[in-house]
Amino acid sequence: MRLDGFGLFVDDMASMIRFYRNVLGFEIKESEDTSNVYLIKDDTLFLMYGRKDFEKMTSRKYEYIKGLNGHAEIALYVDTFEEVDAEYKKAVSKGAVSVLEPETEPWGQRTCYIADPEGNLIEIGSFNKPFRS
Numbered sequence: 001m002r003l004d005g006f007g008l009f010v011d012d013m014a015s016m017i018r019f020y021r022n023v024l025g026f027e028i029k030e031s032e033d034t035s036n037v038y039l040i041k042d043d044t045l046f047l048m049y050g051r052k053d054f055e056k057m058t059s060r061k062y063e064y065i066k067g068l069n070g071h072a073e074i075a076l077y078v079d080t081f082e083e084v085d086a087e088y089k090k091a092v093s094k095g096a097v098s099v100l101e102p103e104t105e106p107w108g109q110r111t112c113y114i115a116d117p118e119g120n121l122i123e124i125g126s127f128n129k130p131f132r133s
Contacts, residue, residue, distance in 0.1 A: 005045020006074070008120060009054055011064065013037070015117045016048055023094040024076070024122070065119065068099065073113070073121040077131045081110040087124050088112040096122075 010016045014032035021028040026046065030037050035050040055061055065071070078084055085102045091114050092098050099113035099121060111125035 005040075005047065007045075007047035007049055008118075009051045009062075009064070010048045010118060011051050012117065013048065013050055019095070019116050020046075020048075023091050023096050068097075068115055068119045068121070070121065073123050075123045075125065078124060078126045079128075079130045081126055081128050084110045084112060084124055084126050088114065091124070 008016070013034060017028050017030065017032050017034075017037060020026040026039065026041055028037055028039060035053045037046075037048040039046055051062070051064065076087075078087055081102075081104070088098075088102050096114035096116070099115050100111070102110055102112040102124075104110045109125050109127050111123055114122050114124070116122060
């Protein structure tokens with residue numbers, strides 16, 4: 001078995017599509033009224049699935065946290081410390097919620113956190129070198 005990707009169960013698909021497309025630059029081709037987004041980003045499967053559709057498919061009800069949640073994060077990598085700062089500023093200027101402004105951690109990573117419209121945490125980080133070097 002190998003890791004293929006990750007997904008988010010979303011409440012408001014239209015706002016989530018707009019965020020990941022317009023704020024973070026994901027190439028999402030589905031319309032905003034879709035119930036399922038399936039795309040490849042940097043060789044990783046990323047999907048968003050409507051919560052109600054998933055509940056219907058599995059014949060179960062689930063609990064969902066409202067607001068910022070700390071269950072998981074989506075990690076995005078850039079090659080330089082300067083890019084961390086620039087991408088953070090760009091995302092916040094386009095409506096991302098700031099969680100942690102860019103800072104350099106003791107282990108040598110420059111990192112910051114933003115949140116998407118449903119409170120999922122997104123890290124933008126770098127070790128000041130290309131990801132695959």
